[in-house]
Amino acid sequence: MKKIILLFFLIIYSHGFSQVTISEVEKNKQFGLVWGLLKYHHPEISNGKYDWDLEYVNTSSSLDTIKNQDGMNAFLFRFISKFKTDKLKTKKLTTERLFVKNVDYDWIDETVFGKQLTKTLLEIKENSNKNNYYASTNKLAKMLSFDNEKGYQDFNYANKNHRLLLLYSFWNAIQYWNVNKYLMDHNWVSILHPMTELFINCNTKLEFEIAKSKLIAKLDDSHSYHLSDIVFDTLFKNKPYFSVKTISDSLLVTSIFNKSLAKKDGLELGDIITKVNTTDISTAIHEKIAPILSVSNKSFLNKWCNWLFYSQSDSINVAINKKNGSGKNQYIHLYEKYEVENPTYLWTERNDKWTLIKPDIAYINLDEITQKELKAVFKQIANNTKGLILDLRKNTKNIRESDLSDFLYPKNKEFIKVLFPMENYPSYGEYDGEAPLKLISNPFHSGKNNPDYYKGKVILLVNRRTQSKGEYIGMAIQQSPNCVTIGEQTAGSVMNIVSYRMPDKTEVYFTGLGGFYPNGDEVQRKGLKIDYNIKESTKNYDPELYIKEAIKIIEN
Known part of the structure; x- marks a missing residue:
């Protein structure tokens, strides 16, 4: 019943x-x-x-x-x-x-x-x-x-x-x-x-383009940058004459591109901005930038902090802590166009490809160095240094992961597992997939038999700008026997980019493969594993902090 x-x-x-x-x-x-x-x-x-x-x-x-x-x-x-x-x-x-x-x-x-x-x-x-x-x-x-x-x-x-x-x-x-x-x-x-x-409910071209940006932002993928000209030229019409860096939920003024405009507002290098339009920095970034920009994690989102000062208005209210310790609220002017005039910077980034920071500690900037130059450096430092600092904070243009692992590994080994899509099987993937040409050259293994590999301590420097190819190479470096990684969370978008053409012919990009460490830990969204997190401070900011911490680890 x-x-x-x-x-x-x-x-x-x-x-x-x-x-x-x-x-x-x-x-x-x-x-x-x-x-x-x-x-x-x-x-x-x-x-x-x-x-x-x-x-x-x-x-x-x-x-x-x-x-x-x-x-x-x-x-x-x-x-x-x-x-x-x-x-x-x-x-x-x-x-x-x-x-x-x-x-x-x-x-x-x-x-x-x-x-x-x-x-x-x-x-x-x-x-x-x-x-x-x-x-x-x-x-x-x-x-x-x-x-x-x-x-x-x-x-x-x-x-x-x-x-x-x-x-x-x-x-x-x-x-x-x-x-x-x-x-x-x-x-x-x-x-x-x-x-x-x-x-x-889109009624205008602008509303339609904003809707597209919001859709793409839902991918949570740092490879999926998209902002159409009409959105940028309307919502972000006026721009700042300075740039900032996010540190501990505050903004440090790091560059001024027009001294006259800065003097008009009383803005100086080293000033600390704690609020924008009465809103704390972390909240402002999440309310203004996060809804329309795809990012894998908060660290990469903070990379776009300058967008807080891109606006339809010609000025913006900020709370500033001055270098002398005083604080105030004021308006800062924004401009559709301005001339770069006597630009000044809080610090100058290193541009040397490599150097001996100490007699027994080498530093290599992986940004510009070539394969040939890298080989010469390792030949010079192999037997007379106890530590090597590899700076991957600006990615790398000229080298592959094997150019490093050939010197850092004692033997060939796996450094990455890859998740592939499966053709003709929507939704399914192949985890720990094999490369089609692995018998000729396996891209997921690196290194060679090398009893003379570098035996000193290897310190890898990474930050929110380390992305994609940089993260891929970073994963390879991390598999060397004596590697310690220091810095902050990386972009979290390792592996190759896929392009998709929308019906209106907009090209959209996303990460096409999944990247994992050999033990199965994910890298997509999370970024590279960090052994020591660097905590920068807006007060008495030290641009050499990363390198100083690396030297401490090597010497200890």
């Missing part, structure tokens, strides 16, 4: 739910989800047989007539039925390296879509007969490619369906192909409802 009553209530609930009025946002969101599932899972659609962007635009125009979930389910079922499903196949994916943390099809919910539509969606989801027209991987590098995303002809931001096409095109590409999706702050599916609402 209890089972009959329960079944009765379930039927009543299901019938009542299906008759509830469905919102414009929900209708479009559901169609965007189904359209994306078909794009990457249906045999013929994933083969590029249809103009899939055009299908979206033409079909979505009929959504306005739908009133409830029953009507929506019927609409979706008719849409799917236009495309043959007789070639669907099911093949279980088995591999010991299978990575499943990005798999998320929970949105296919029978309580929403009903039994018939849900069954069809699950059959498409389970289909193993997929093709790679829209997302493929390079055979020599396993890197993701979206080469057939050419943009939508005659894209018009003023057309709601065009804007939503852009949203769902990009959202589904990330949903099924971004191997680092599981590391985002927000569940990617959960952002689709508010983003749909945002894109529906």
Whole structure:
């Protein structure tokens, strides 16, 4: 009897739910989800047989007539039925390296879509007969490619369906192909409802471009910088005549590019700004910059602190602690244009490629040094120094990881594990994947048999500017036997960059592979492991602090 009553209530609930009025946002969101599932899972659609962007635009125009979930389910079922499903196949994916943390099809919910539509969606989801027209991987590098995303002809931001096409095109590409999706702050599916609402309600070109920036910012990836000209030229029209550095939630004035303008405001090198428009610095950065700029972590977000002074207004209120200890609130002027006049700097960065900081301690700036120069340096310092400081705070332009590991390792060894996307298997990844040409040259191993490797202490210097290739090389350096890493959290965007062309032909970038230490610890978002965190101070700022701390570690 209890089972009959329960079944009765379930039927009543299901019938009542299906008759509830469905919102414009929900209708479009559901169609965007189904359209994306078909794009990457249906045999013929994933083969590029249809103009899939055009299908979206033409079909979505009929959504306005739908009133409830029953009507929506019927609409979706008719849409799917236009495309043959007789070639669907099911093949279980088995591999010991299978990575499943990005798999998320929970949105296919029978309580929403009903039994018939849900069954069809699950059959498409389970289909193993997929093709790679829209997302493929390079055979020599396993890197993701979206080469057939050419943009939508005659894209018009003023057309709601065009804007939503852009949203769902990009959202589904990330949903099924971004191997680092599981590391985002927000569940990617959960952002689709508010983003749909945002894109529906764009009334101007500026609002549309801001919406795009907010969408891309949700990637939480320091590789995904995007800010269109109209956003920058409108919201960030006026600029400061100085630059600052974030230290302990304050801003240190490090450069002045026009002395006359600085004198007008009474601003000096070494001044400490503690508030902007009565808001503390950390809050101001998160409120103004974080919503529109994709970053992997707070450390890299702080790199963009100068943007706090980019504004539509021609002045900004700040709280300043002067070098003499006094404090005050005042307005600082901002300018659309100004001339660089007698620029001054709080300190001058080192530009020597290498030097003996002490007779028995060598310093190498990895920014500019070449492979040939590096070889000569190691030959000179191999037997007469007890410590080596490798400065990776400005990344490196001219060397590879092997140029260092050949001198730092006693033998060839693994320094990185890589997570690859799996072609024809949306959402799945291959963890600890093998490089296609590993028998010729394995990019995930480095070093060589070298009994004369450098045996002194190796100190690696990193900061928030250490990113991408710099982090990759840093991981290799860290696997040397005597390495200690000091500094601050790095950018957290190691590995290669993937490009995706949106329907309006905007190029968007994100990290295409996952990077892990040999023990499995993640580097994406977290950045390089730090053995000693450097705590800089705005008061009596010391630009040589990193190097002084490195010397202490070597000498102790």
